[in-house]
Amino acid sequence: MTPPPDLAARQRALVAALVAGGEVPAGFDAAAVRATTAALRRKRAGEVAARWPFLAASYGDAWVPTFAAWAASRPPNGSLRDGWDFALAAGDTLPGLAREELAAREAEYAYDGESAPVPRRRGLLSRLRRR
Amino acid sequence: MTTSAFGVGIGWRPEIAGYVAGLPGLRFTEVVAESLHTHAPLPDGLAELVGRGVRVIPHGVKLSLGGAEPIRDERAAHLHRCAELLGAPLVSEHIAFVRAGDLEAGHLLPVPRTREALDAIVANVRRAQAALGGVQLALEPIAALFDWPDPELTEGEFLTEILDRTGCALLLDIANVYANARNRGEPPAALLDELPLERIAYVHVAGGVQQGGYYHDTHTDPTPPEVLALVKELCARTVPPALMLERDGDYPPAATLTAELDAIAAAAGWPAIT
Amino acid sequence: MTTSIVAGPGDTWGIPGPQFLWLYFGLAAVAIISVLIWRRGYTAGPSLRSARDLTATQAALINGDRRLAVYSSLAALRAAGCVESDKRGYLHQAAHLPTGASELDRAVYAVTRNGITTTGVQTHHSVREVLDRTEAELARDGWILDDQARRAVRTGALVVFAVLAIGIARLFAGISNDKPVGNLVLLLIPIGIAAFALLSVRRVSGAGKRILAKMRRDAQHLSPSQKPSWTTYGPQAAALSVGLFGAGAFWLADPAFAQQAELQRNIAQTGLSSSSYSGSSCSSSSSCSSSSSSCSSGSSCGGGSSCGGGGCGG
Numbered sequence: 001m002t003p004p005p006d007l008a009a010r011q012r013a014l015v016a017a018l019v020a021g022g023e024v025p026a027g028f029d030a031a032a033v034r035a036t037t038a039a040l041r042r043k044r045a046g047e048v049a050a051r052w053p054f055l056a057a058s059y060g061d062a063w064v065p066t067f068a069a070w071a072a073s074r075p076p077n078g079s080l081r082d083g084w085d086f087a088l089a090a091g092d093t094l095p096g097l098a099r100e101e102l103a104a105r106e107a108e109y110a111y112d113g114e115s116a117p118v119p120r121r122r123g124l125l126s127r128l129r130r131r
Numbered sequence: 132m133t134t135s136a137f138g139v140g141i142g143w144r145p146e147i148a149g150y151v152a153g154l155p156g157l158r159f160t161e162v163v164a165e166s167l168h169t170h171a172p173l174p175d176g177l178a179e180l181v182g183r184g185v186r187v188i189p190h191g192v193k194l195s196l197g198g199a200e201p202i203r204d205e206r207a208a209h210l211h212r213c214a215e216l217l218g219a220p221l222v223s224e225h226i227a228f229v230r231a232g233d234l235e236a237g238h239l240l241p242v243p244r245t246r247e248a249l250d251a252i253v254a255n256v257r258r259a260q261a262a263l264g265g266v267q268l269a270l271e272p273i274a275a276l277f278d279w280p281d282p283e284l285t286e287g288e289f290l291t292e293i294l295d296r297t298g299c300a301l302l303l304d305i306a307n308v309y310a311n312a313r314n315r316g317e318p319p320a321a322l323l324d325e326l327p328l329e330r331i332a333y334v335h336v337a338g339g340v341q342q343g344g345y346y347h348d349t350h351t352d353p354t355p356p357e358v359l360a361l362v363k364e365l366c367a368r369t370v371p372p373a374l375m376l377e378r379d380g381d382y383p384p385a386a387t388l389t390a391e392l393d394a395i396a397a398a399a400g401w402p403a404i405t
Numbered sequence: 406m407t408t409s410i411v412a413g414p415g416d417t418w419g420i421p422g423p424q425f426l427w428l429y430f431g432l433a434a435v436a437i438i439s440v441l442i443w444r445r446g447y448t449a450g451p452s453l454r455s456a457r458d459l460t461a462t463q464a465a466l467i468n469g470d471r472r473l474a475v476y477s478s479l480a481a482l483r484a485a486g487c488v489e490s491d492k493r494g495y496l497h498q499a500a501h502l503p504t505g506a507s508e509l510d511r512a513v514y515a516v517t518r519n520g521i522t523t524t525g526v527q528t529h530h531s532v533r534e535v536l537d538r539t540e541a542e543l544a545r546d547g548w549i550l551d552d553q554a555r556r557a558v559r560t561g562a563l564v565v566f567a568v569l570a571i572g573i574a575r576l577f578a579g580i581s582n583d584k585p586v587g588n589l590v591l592l593l594i595p596i597g598i599a600a601f602a603l604l605s606v607r608r609v610s611g612a613g614k615r616i617l618a619k620m621r622r623d624a625q626h627l628s629p630s631q632k633p634s635w636t637t638y639g640p641q642a643a644a645l646s647v648g649l650f651g652a653g654a655f656w657l658a659d660p661a662f663a664q665q666a667e668l669q670r671n672i673a674q675t676g677l678s679s680s681s682y683s684g685s686s687c688s689s690s691s692s693c694s695s696s697s698s699s700c701s702s703g704s705s706c707g708g709g710s711s712c713g714g715g716g717c718g719g
Contacts, residue, residue: 007247008199011240012231019236027280032314035345036276040238046380047237050632057660076237097664146634149626149642175625382634 021073041068044076052083055102058095084111137186137333137373139396139404147382148176154392156404157185159333159373162213164189164222169212181217186373188333189213191224196255196270197242198228207262214266221332223269223302224259226252226293243279244289256297269300269332274307274348276314286311287325300332305365306377309358310339310348319357320364328365333373336362336395350379354391362398374399417578426588429572433596436568440561440603447558450547450612458620459548461641462509462539465648467548467613469673471536475527476655476668477648478513481506483659484635484643488517490665495520503640509535510644523666548613555606562603569593569600621649629654 016022018037024030045067049056056063070086077085087094087102094102109117140159143151151160162177167189172178181187191210194202210222227239242248260268272290284292294301303326312319336359338352354376362374374395378388389405396403416422459467461481465474479496482488487500496517506514509532516529526532544551550558572593579586609617627633627646635643635658646654651673656663663670 007243007251008231010243011199011228012234014240015231015234015236018238018240020234029277032277032345035343038343039347040236044237053657054660057664060661075234077235097660145626145631147637148631149624149633150637152626174631176631382637385637385639388637 015075019075038068041071044068044071044079044082047079048083048086051079052087052098052101052105054100055083055087055098058097078116080105080109080117081111084117085113088113133370135370135372135374135399135401138401139392139399140333140373140375141388141392142190142375142377142379143177143180143187144379144382145174145176146380147378147388148174150385150388152176152179154404156402158404159186159188159375161188161190161223161333161375161377162217164191164210164213165193167213167216169209169216173216177217186219187217188219189217189222191222192239193229194224194255194259195227195229196224196259197226197240197248197252198230198255199251200231202255202258204258204262207259210259211263211266214263219266221267221269221300222263223271223332225271225273226290227273239273241273241275241278244282244284244286245279246283249284249289249292252293253296256293256299260297260299267300267332268297269302270294270297271302271304271335272307274304274310274314276345276347285325286322287327291327294327294330299330301327301330302333302335303328303331303365303371304335304337304377305361306335306337306339306348306354306358309361310346313346313357319361323361323364323368328369331369331371333375334362334365334371335375335377337377350377351381353383353387354395359394359398362395363400366399366401374401417575417582417584422579422584422588425575426592429568429575429589430592433565433568433572433592436564437596437599437603440564444558444561444603444606445611447561448550448554448607448610450610453612453616453619456612456616458623459616460507461644461648462507463543463548463648464617464620464645465673466536466540466543467609468617468648469651471533471540472527472669473648473652473672474509474536474539475513475523475532476652476672477644478507478510479523479526479666479668480635480647480655480658481510481640481644482514483662484638484640487514490662491520492665494522494665494667496523496526496666505641507641507644509539510640523668543613547610548616549609550606555608558606559604562600565596565600565603569596572596617649620645624649627654629657632657635659 010025013022013025014028014033017024017028017033018040024033042064045056045064048067049063056067059066067086070089071082074085076082084102084105087098090098108120110120111117137159138156140157140161141151141154143160143162145166151157157180160180167173173181177187189210191206194206194210196202210224213219214222225239226242228242229236229239242252256268256270270290270293272286290301293299308322308326309319312322336354337348337350338354338358339346339348339350340352341347365371376388376392376395382388392405393403418425420428461477462474465477479488482502485500485503485506487498487502488496489499490496497520498514498517502511502514512532512535513526516526516532521529540549541551543549544554572589576586576589576593579589621628624642624645625631627638627642627649629646629650633642633646635646638646643658646658652668652670655668656670
């Protein structure tokens with residue numbers, strides 16, 4: 001049974017409103033959708049913090065608002081990529097501890113910013129080379 | 132008076148695995164399916180529970196059964212492999228969608244209560260059931276701060292029809308029932324009465340917090356007394372096979388978790404497992 | 406008897422070359438093997454059967470060093486919420502010490518009364534006194550080898566050096582007799598390497614290594630790869646987590662404090678890279694549909710929730 005295109009488009013519009021900064025679709029309780037958006041961002045910040053503990057810790061209490069502001073119009077890509085993209089976007093303003101964590105991740109995965117990070121080969125030689 | 136098959140349980144999380152393993156009366160737990168790598172052995176703590184004869188149910192969160200697009204075969208197959216690894220006769224998932232087109236929501240979102248959406252869900256559930264082989268599927272209705280406009284069915288009608296047409300069991304989340312009723316301004320027990328309680332496979336209990344004008348079912352807060360009262364109401368109507376505390380983060384001291392598990396057991400009128 | 410230089414070559418020392426090589430090889434083998442057997446017996450340590458588990462402080466001293474022992478006490482104090490660090494890295498008391506604190510915990514807590522850095526704690530005389538005593542007990546019981554014991558073990562290497570000396574003497578004698586010494590040199594190299602290798606002695610006894618391994622197996626849930634909740638398990642478990650799994654466990658559980666208190670990171674890591682602590686990584690991209698191991702269940706913000714995004718390692 002083919003899914004009705006109508007439903008798919010409407011679902012996409014809702015998701016866009018919640019995670020990609022899109023407009024709240026007609027007929028929805030806008031306040032409730034906005035409350036959901038805010039809570040979603042907090043939760044996403046928590047998930048990225050779990051995956052990137054040093055990154056989050058280096059921002060301290062400012063982590064959730066800082067990450068939420070950056071993520072406002074960017075749909076989630078999974079906590080590994082989200083944290084990575086955030087760290088790359090921070091550039092020179094990235095605190096030292098976070099920079100170390102980013103370096104460790106870059107040693108572990110190859111990431112071009114476009115597709116999912118790929119684990120690097122963990123051979124002895126490549127590990128020695130990275131030392 | 133029948134007794135519950137498995138009693139009170141708690142969700143397995145690596146952060147509190149030692150606490151879960153130490154519960155003397157534990158016979159039931161649940162693990163998030165997406166956190167298991169099926170091409171690697173089970174985490175030690177989990178393997179030990181399985182070896183001890185504790186029932187472990189894999190709980191999926193990313194299948195997106197409520198989506199307009201068909202579910203991905205790999206995800207359904209993964210659920211099946213989890214059930215095999217754990218020796219589980221049942222897996223559970225949600226009546227919700229988590230992605231649409233190229234966008235991931237990263238979250239469980241409500242579906243419209245229309246016949247169109249109903250047909251789409253039933254089609255997806257049937258796909259999942261095909262991938263699961265003989266393993267039973269239980270569906271969990273979620274909590275949401277908002278509903279879709281122009282619903283054609285009530286929550287109870289919508290759920291009952293899905294379960295009737297697919298033969299699935301119900302994973303009743305008491306905290307979700309409470310959250311939805313509270314946010315809509317309706318009495319929670321009334322919503323409870325609309326649901327097909329005889330199809331319950333097991334029950335979730337969880338905590339939340341009132342914030343910004345809404346009750347948020349966070350799973351990182353203590354279970355409020357109102358939810359415990361609803362547990363009591365439920366157990367007056369039927370005997371669920373298991374009542375499981377879902378805690379996902381901000382884990383409190385062991386004594387606090389023990390008190391919460393004891394409170395759930397007391398509300399149900401069941402023996403404590405601690 | 407006169408040695409004739411002109412009339413026909415005589416064997417060095419009266420033993421023909423090949424025969425000497427065989428004898429020498431046999432002698433060296435016997436010497437090295439005996440020394441190894443003797444060392445193993447000497448450094449074996451106590452039997453595990455009758456031994457109780459170690460305390461967190463003891464585990465930290467065996468697994469790492471005094472710094473790790475202090476860190477393990479700090480972990481207990483942090484988990485109990487009774488110590489804090491200010492921005493300059495000075496530690497202060499924040500609440501009363503809970504019951505069940507170990508001797509080192511009490512000593513570390515006491516010295517933070519007027520504010521002190523982590524390095525200051527490590528070198529404070531009352532803390533050093535507890536550490537000295539604990540280390541001495543561990544050495545006495547045989548879990549670690551103190552300097553005296555290690556010196557004794559090192560003397561075993563003397564035997565092999567003596568064998569090496571014989572070979573070198575033969576080498577010079579052979580050279581001055583114009584004898585071929587190539588094979589002898591080839592034999593002397595591994596003997597020399599063995600002699601120098603025998604000079605290094607581990608600090609931890611065989612039993613010490615085994616009891617640490619046993620305790621790590623029993624306390625799997627405290628391994629950093631599980632991201633254990635110190636709040637749930639309590640202060641003594643936090644101390645054990647650091648003692649058994651190294652300073653990295655502290656950094657993962659409480660990175661803000663670890664950074665402010667300027668704890669070192671690379672003490673006694675148990676072979677896991679720090680990046681593999683947080684979340685699991687997926688090696689096969691096609692069939693894996695999982696994300697980080699701390700994926701939460703369907704909690705809602707009002708809606709249900711799921712782990713962020715799809716794909717491995719997400």
